[in-house]
Amino acid sequence: MRMRSLFWAGFWAFLLDQASKYLVIYVMDVAHRGNIDVLPPLLRFRYGENRGINFGLFQGESDASRWVLIVLSLVICAVVLIWLSRGKPSRLMMISGGLLIGGALGNVVDRLLYGYVLDFLNMSCCGIDNPFVFNVADIFIFAGAAGLILLDGKKPS
Secondary structure, three states: OHHHHHHHHHHHHHHHHHHHHHHHHHHOOHHHHOOEEEEOOOEEEEEEEEOOOHHHOOOOOOHHHHHHHHHHHHHHHHHHHHHHHHOOOOHHHHHHHHHHHHHHHHHHHHHHHHOOEEEEEEEOEOOEOOOOOEOHHHHHHHHHHHHHHHHOOOOOO
16 A cells, blocks of 8 residues: 555656646746746746756766766665565655655656757745746655655654
């Protein structure tokens, strides 16, 4: 039953990530339109190609770095899946694991299809202009990792 929670959380995280990228990149055509103000200055859509990890860290133009990041993402997904399947994690931990895995796989698909991860979310506030862009998968990866850390050791529900 708990594995079902992991599967569905991962499925919906992956689907929402890919659907949001398709909508913003291809339907709204943010790459050619430039910035699209959604809730300025808090939220803007701005096209980005991320060849590294979150916030453009470890950028690599080579095909080898692309494959290293794909393999690393898949290894992390496998480790999380094995870790959760060996214990008696709570339903919320399984959902957290699913969010992390679904988001990671969303970014893996981008790397396979385009050679980079499609990013489009930009958030700024309080007079600070944030230059970084991210995507829905990154939100799920962060939320999933945070959930796994915060819920580890809690009694199963």
